Amino acid sequence: MLGSHALVRSLVDAGVDVCFMNPGTSEMHFVDALDAIPEMRGVLALFEGVATGAADGYARITGRPAAVLLHLGPGLGNGLANLHNARRAKTPVVCIVGAHATHHEHYDAPLQSDIMTVAHNVSAWVKTSGHPRDVAADAVDAVAAARRAPGSVSTLVLPADVSWNEGASTAAPRAVPAPDVVGTEVIDAVAALLHRDETTMLMLGGVALHERALRAASRIAAATGVKLLAETFPARLERGVGVPAVDRLGYLAEQAEHQLSGVQNLVLVGARWPVSFFAYPGKKSDLVPEGAHVETLADGSHDVTRALEDLAAAVAAGVEPVLQALALPEEPAGELTVQTLAAALAVTIPEDAIVVDEANTSGFMIPSATAGSPRHDVLTLTGGAIGQGMPVATGAAVAAPDRAVINVQADGSALYTIQSLWTQAREQLNVTTVLVNNGAYAILRMELQRVGAATPGPRAMDMLDLSRPDMNFTEISRGLGVPAVRVSTAEALVAELRRALAEPGPHLIEAMVPPIV
């Protein structure tokens, strides 16, 4: 059996049956195998960052990894930023990087580079497959490693001759070890903490933000008065009508400090220790209030949901969770602003939608405005590497073809992976992109002031400005095959959102919103 066939077949058998790809010559045998093994769906991306981000979005929705196929070191480089975001989201991804044939490597041909140096930046598991007889076993190892809780990026380097040579056979899927169960002594210790007459907060992250875990957390809060807070940038937050509501820790340290002030006990539940996103001159990086006690109920390697349910059983027997009721803002009218943009989303989000939020400064009002919208999942920018929203929306739509995907997308960030639109058109994905055009890197205007450059000069401000020339995302979108329209009022945005959501396939709505800074 050819190495490529054994590889693709074994991936499919291990539950990896979608591959987002941007292949080159050294990956041609993998591509050729798609006809022999039709259970593997190949999804073409025109830039590697689209492929890696799509794999992240796909796994956030399905819980299963997709494969990504990339072309040597530079291809991995182009995919790296969204693999970084996937790593931070603890998303399982099986990254396959084609390489020169083993006998070609020492000739140092133009595309030769040390792929390992790059792979280690993002991967918890890295291996070069050295022979067709190993490749299937390596692939199922990669899948199992990626799926081990909490999820990570596995990178398999695949020399071209390992693909094209005979001598391979398929490998059976490896069992994925179950996550560790949190012991009774930890549950009891946290339960005791909750019973103290002190201000305690559960900081929820990872799968603790999925519905079942949120119900348990809500019961605990209802029974004990403990506060709940979600991490700032969740991989997937389930929310809206019928799900317990939870606020997110603010991005700005000032805001986060306010939310955490007075907390005496902070219990981490699948969440990381809260720290400032960036450092600022003279400001603290650690957001935990001075003197507060920090305890971990469960980290990502644990069965977080079970830990919360065990804790609820201990402290909240018979207590019901508090579920979000429908609560929509008024239909917005008039000028398109950060406020009316958020309201327009709130009144149009359909039941069971997936909202991919990379609106950055233009999205500050979205979480509060949409809290009482129909039930939806929110996927956010987990690793700070902008250009994740459009690829993640693409992958989420591949994962859930029957759900509406709404991608609220800032203009500056969109430009990193705008090629996503073409894949959305090729695959006729149900993604509606609200492209918020404010003509600026507005977040950097804010940050420039926050890091202490109080009176920036014109040459600095020029580097944060996206006008001269103004971009027209409607034209760009049409050029990439996605129908698009530009709107400048709240009514028009609501109308176009409804129209786009009612029609199959991708759409882009360019919302002209003034920058907040």
Added chain:
Amino acid sequence: MLGSHALVRSLVDAGVDVCFMNPGTSEMHFVDALDAIPEMRGVLALFEGVATGAADGYARITGRPAAVLLHLGPGLGNGLANLHNARRAKTPVVCIVGAHATHHEHYDAPLQSDIMTVAHNVSAWVKTSGHPRDVAADAVDAVAAARRAPGSVSTLVLPADVSWNEGASTAAPRAVPAPDVVGTEVIDAVAALLHRDETTMLMLGGVALHERALRAASRIAAATGVKLLAETFPARLERGVGVPAVDRLGYLAEQAEHQLSGVQNLVLVGARWPVSFFAYPGKKSDLVPEGAHVETLADGSHDVTRALEDLAAAVAAGVEPVLQALALPEEPAGELTVQTLAAALAVTIPEDAIVVDEANTSGFMIPSATAGSPRHDVLTLTGGAIGQGMPVATGAAVAAPDRAVINVQADGSALYTIQSLWTQAREQLNVTTVLVNNGAYAILRMELQRVGAATPGPRAMDMLDLSRPDMNFTEISRGLGVPAVRVSTAEALVAELRRALAEPGPHLIEAMVPPIV
């Protein structure tokens, strides 16, 4: 003095006065310094690969490095593919990667990653600046390392607090060591080889493809009958009327084998040992004919031009070089094909133009068609990481504002760094892009067959197809602020090329050409 000010001032003093940038929060003080030190020109790119490729193009034309400013590990990742190409071009680049403040690093905030793992993939010199008092010295070291022959990428990691803190002072430029002079014994040995009654070839690469070196090589060839051949993908090939003509080694191994067949002595002059770009089943990677003798006259660390001139003095005293005369094809008419596209370029290239060629399969006819065009420089894809053409054209135009830059650009490759167009519009650069739209990754269709997949199936072919939907680069270009027009005949291409070249600022001409495969 602030670290950022000392850094920027010292870069300027060392001759680095252009910075292609895509900054984030941790680089805000560098950006802020642009107003204090107006001698540094900041050029904003909307994607990091544009910035790194532009720095490559800039230095290929000026011979001096530009700086690049990137945002942490993911920013470096996005810039990596074109740094790879720069490394392969032996282009000096000073890459500055902003990082979290030194005291923030251990909090493992979302954007934290091991920048070094990525930097080592492309850089010959890497350092993290640890304190404001070191940053200027580190910067001038980085410049000197990048400029040491033959040129390389230096990466300076710059923590935010090293930028924003006081305690820095400027550093004087370091002397760049002169390249090694090739010794008389080597010159004499090669001269003796040339006098033998054997078939000898000089393989020219790097600066051996600049005019002065080519004149010496041409004299040697005229005097001794030695053959001349240029490496496949030169960083900068000077050619056209008044310059000695030299063919390039073919990309396809079959073609290269034919060019090298019968060669008994191969003398490397700033060029690498010729190897196949990719490996193919059952084919040789080493292109040197069996039994041929390979000698090195000069490698990139040497003064290559002087070595050729010394050799010419030894074997070609009094002999004149053979210079290219004006020889234009007929003005093409009718259908736009790979042939008429090349002819359209040949008849319109103005004197002293810079031609950036990433036309891939659509460009196969360009070198021969344009051999007798007015004098021009050709910049090619040196490292095989596609998406280099548009950024390199951008940087070349910044370097030479008075020269016409023509970027012949394949559609599939264009999509990796299409954001270049916006920078061309922002800076009003004289770049005319001929976007060759053939609706396919045509080179991969060819490669799929060459690696042995003789009868690819429809699912494989789908992954190499850029239709469904067809892209419209005219719309994309307008959306990014560059006026554009689509042409489908040779006459129209000639007319639009002339119009674009006569008008200042960037233009895009979308040339609809059928794929060759």
